[in-house]
Amino acid sequence: MSKPLIEFYWDPASPFTYLAATQIGALAADCGATLAWKPFVLGKAFEATGNRPPVSVPAKGQHLFKDLKRWATFYSVPFQFPKSFPVNSILPERAAIAADKAGQGAEFALAIMRAHWGEGRDISQPEEVKAVSASLGLDGDAILAATQDPAVKEALKANTEEAIKRGTFGAPTFFVGGEMFWGNDRLELLRAFLKGRLAA
Amino acid sequence: MSKPLIEFYWDPASPFTYLAATQIGALAADCGATLAWKPFVLGKAFEATGNRPPVSVPAKGQHLFKDLKRWATFYSVPFQFPKSFPVNSILPERAAIAADKAGQGAEFALAIMRAHWGEGRDISQPEEVKAVSASLGLDGDAILAATQDPAVKEALKANTEEAIKRGTFGAPTFFVGGEMFWGNDRLELLRAFLKGRLAA
Numbered sequence: 564m565s566k567p568l569i570e571f572y573w574d575p576a577s578p579f580t581y582l583a584a585t586q587i588g589a590l591a592a593d594c595g596a597t598l599a600w601k602p603f604v605l606g607k608a609f610e611a612t613g614n615r616p617p618v619s620v621p622a623k624g625q626h627l628f629k630d631l632k633r634w635a636t637f638y639s640v641p642f643q644f645p646k647s648f649p650v651n652s653i654l655p656e657r658a659a660i661a662a663d664k665a666g667q668g669a670e671f672a673l674a675i676m677r678a679h680w681g682e683g684r685d686i687s688q689p690e691e692v693k694a695v696s697a698s699l700g701l702d703g704d705a706i707l708a709a710t711q712d713p714a715v716k717e718a719l720k721a722n723t724e725e726a727i728k729r730g731t732f733g734a735p736t737f738f739v740g741g742e743m744f745w746g747n748d749r750l751e752l753l754r755a756f757l758k759g760r761l762a763a
Numbered sequence: 764m765s766k767p768l769i770e771f772y773w774d775p776a777s778p779f780t781y782l783a784a785t786q787i788g789a790l791a792a793d794c795g796a797t798l799a800w801k802p803f804v805l806g807k808a809f810e811a812t813g814n815r816p817p818v819s820v821p822a823k824g825q826h827l828f829k830d831l832k833r834w835a836t837f838y839s840v841p842f843q844f845p846k847s848f849p850v851n852s853i854l855p856e857r858a859a860i861a862a863d864k865a866g867q868g869a870e871f872a873l874a875i876m877r878a879h880w881g882e883g884r885d886i887s888q889p890e891e892v893k894a895v896s897a898s899l900g901l902d903g904d905a906i907l908a909a910t911q912d913p914a915v916k917e918a919l920k921a922n923t924e925e926a927i928k929r930g931t932f933g934a935p936t937f938f939v940g941g942e943m944f945w946g947n948d949r950l951e952l953l954r955a956f957l958k959g960r961l962a963a
Contacts, residue, residue: 614820634952636960748946
């Protein structure tokens with residue numbers, strides 16, 4: 564039997580996506596699944612579906628930081644709310660596409676989200692994208708140059724359109740075939756599904 | 764050391780509240796906590812905070828039923844989407860206040876939510892409230908009569924105002940002292956908090 568594939572639509576602007584990203588590798592290994600990291604533009608999914616980020620409701624926004632800190636403690640991962648929130652994540656997402664072509668898509672995804680949500684760095688800035696690339700042994704200048712490549716821009720658009728077409732309205736969103744799982748807080752349902760403990 | 768108290772604000776109109784209600788008793792026991800079941804009017808918390816139910820975003824609404832079914836399977840509890848959704852839950856909530864005065868608040872809460880979300884019954888109807896009351900050995904006519912008691916009406920209003928004042932914007936919402944936990948999907952964070960594994 565072939566391994567199941569988890570497709571992970573991620574946008575580094577989303578804190579819950581960072582939290583899920585710190586866990587999904589171990590979950591996939593635990594379930595014998597392979598993992599495809601697919602950067603997409605969350606804002607476009609909000610636009611397409613009329614969904615809104617949780618901070619758009621003030622009482623929710625006030626609770627959000629405490630909730631995120633709790634998850635980070637629960638997972639034992641670093642967390643801080645970046646001054647640059649909400650960040651424009653188009654540049655690092657294009658860079659992720661370029662890093663993926665260089666064989667380090669997953670590593671870049673994790674590193675760019677850790678830079679933003681773990682260390683509070685403004686990942687909309689070219690120098691940060693370059694530094695994260697360099698930390699993985701990638702050529703930072705080449706990655707930055709590739710973000711202007713029409714094929715790279717097109718690949719990010721295509722991921723976004725694909726995600727929306729499949730029903731994505733938020734992030735993180737995971738697919739196993741036609742089965743969609745939305746939210747860091749659905750990882751245990753995803754695990755149960757992959758282990759055959761949930762009906763399809 | 765005295766036992767920690769979990770205050771559980773619940774409204775039977777909310778499916779995630781039903782799901783959480785099926786788990787919270789065992790969680791409280793596991794954590795050595797006591798549990799106070801507090802009916803409140805979720806719609807008022809939505810009004811007060813500008814929050815909206817998930818079904819207000821069509822793509823979310825389409826996903827909701829699958830998500831709820833998965834949780835029900837995960838918890839091994841019955842689930843169906845009632846024809847009477849969204850139900851007016853004022854009558855059963857007042858009945859829950861009356862049942863609490865008769866010493867069966869928790870039992871009534873669980874039974875009325877199971878009738879609605881497990882069996883699809885329209886709990887806005889007096890005969891259903893009466894039947895649920897009778898199933899617990901309560902006097903159904905007395906419970907129905909008590910729903911018109913100004914003190915009972917006032918108690919439900921007071922719970923609702925208290926919940927909103929404390930920051931509630933959705934359901935289920937749990938408090939341990941000043942610490943708020945929102946959502947069926949935060950039960951494991953609540954458990955970790957009660958076991959001292961999360962910073963306050």
